[in-house]
Amino acid sequence: MKLLFLACLSPKTGNYTTAERIRSHIESAGHSCELRDVADFHSPSDLAHLVSQNPPFEGALAIHLFKAGRLLLDLRLPFGVIFGGTDINEDVKDEQKRVVMEQVLLKARFAVAFTEKLKEEAEFVLVSPDSKIYVQPQGIQTEVAEQFCWxxxxxxxxxxxxxxxxxxxxxxxxxxxxxxxxxxxxxxxxxxxxxxxxxxxxxxxxxxxxxxxxxxxxxxxxxxxxxxxxxxxxxxxxxxxxxxxxxxxxxxxxxxxxxxxxxxxxxxxxxxxxxxxxxxxxxxxxxxxxxxHSVKQERETYQRLVDKLHKAQFLA
CATH class of the missing domain: 3.40.50.2000 (Glycogen Phosphorylase B;)
Structure with a gap:
């Protein structure tokens, strides 16, 4: 499956490392996953040419419902979304953003929250079928550089x-x-x-x-x-x-x-x-x-969820 993955990709930030880690999980299952920065696109129409290239994308994934998920609303692709802290902590306070986030969540095939608390808050402030939101904490694996000086x-x-x-x-x-x-x-x-x-x-x-x-x-x-x-x-x-x-x-x-x-x-x-x-x-x-915060468990979860998108393309 050829998958488009949208996220905020400022270098050497938490969003960047999280997106790269999830991308590697998806590709380890044999899928193709192209990671793109949301800053490169301003509207769904900006994505249209990219999505329809040959071979076309067959599904999509986005981190942040408003920042990235909104760009997928008008595209005919099955997609999933991952909640960012900004979604629930900040963006829901803006009524226009909240309405867009509800539309994204309703159209998404699945959503991922990092904690049970985040899932509960999302279900409280956004219209969503309860069964659509999965909880998967971030997987953590550290690696220390051999040489470093203060x-x-x-x-x-x-x-x-x-x-x-x-x-x-x-x-x-x-x-x-x-x-x-x-x-x-x-x-x-x-x-x-x-x-x-x-x-x-x-x-x-x-x-x-x-x-x-x-x-x-x-x-x-x-x-x-x-x-x-x-x-x-x-x-x-x-x-x-x-x-x-x-x-x-x-x-x-x-x-x-x-x-x-x-x-x-x-x-x-x-x-x-x-x-x-x-x-x-x-x-x-x-x-x-x-x-x-097992990386193995995180990998298995995202591979299972991407399989939902894979099956959805045949049902569309």
């Missing part, structure tokens, strides 16, 4: 030079220009806080492995692969207490949650001073990922 970040600073553990390094691509400018301005005024450009996944895992803890301060998450990767690497996690994070971080067991800057400092100090707590969250986090 030298470029350890510039002279009175605060962190006394204890090199006391630094905060923010790593990632500059996706949102306005937010990037705001963060850069704050960092310039801070001591011991550094910005680093995006790295390959293996280098990022190497960076995590050398840290005392990984912090997720996001105010909107579907399922943070960075949190799960940290757990898999046996690195403690400090995460903002929002539904997407709380779905994978059980406070005091698989990580620590915070709701304010003051609470973040408090939980960080707990982690630094309580070795038993640190060992417990590391051990429990690793076990949680092994039990609930």
């Amino acid at each position: 030298t470029e970040f350890l510039r002279s600073s009175e605060w962190h030079s006394k204890n090199l553990h006391n630094i905060l390094i923010i790593i990632g691509p500059k996706v949102d220009p306005a937010l990037t400018a705001e963060v850069e301005a704050v960092v310039k005024r801070a001591t011991g806080v550094f910005l680093a450009q995006e790295r390959s996944q293996q280098e990022l895992h190497a960076a995590m492995k050398r840290c005392y803890a990984v912090v997720n301060s996001s105010v909107s998450e579907g399922m943070s692969a960075a949190i799960l990767e940290a757990m898999d690497l046996r690195v403690p996690v400090l995460a903002r207490n929002i539904p997407g994070n709380a779905a994978v971080v059980k406070h005091g067991v698989t990580g620590l949650l915070f709701s304010s800057p003051q609470e973040f400092v408090h939980q960080s100090q707990r982690l630094l001073s309580d070795q038993e707590l640190r060992e417990r969250v590391v051990r429990s986090g690793k076990l949680y990922v092994e039990e609930h």
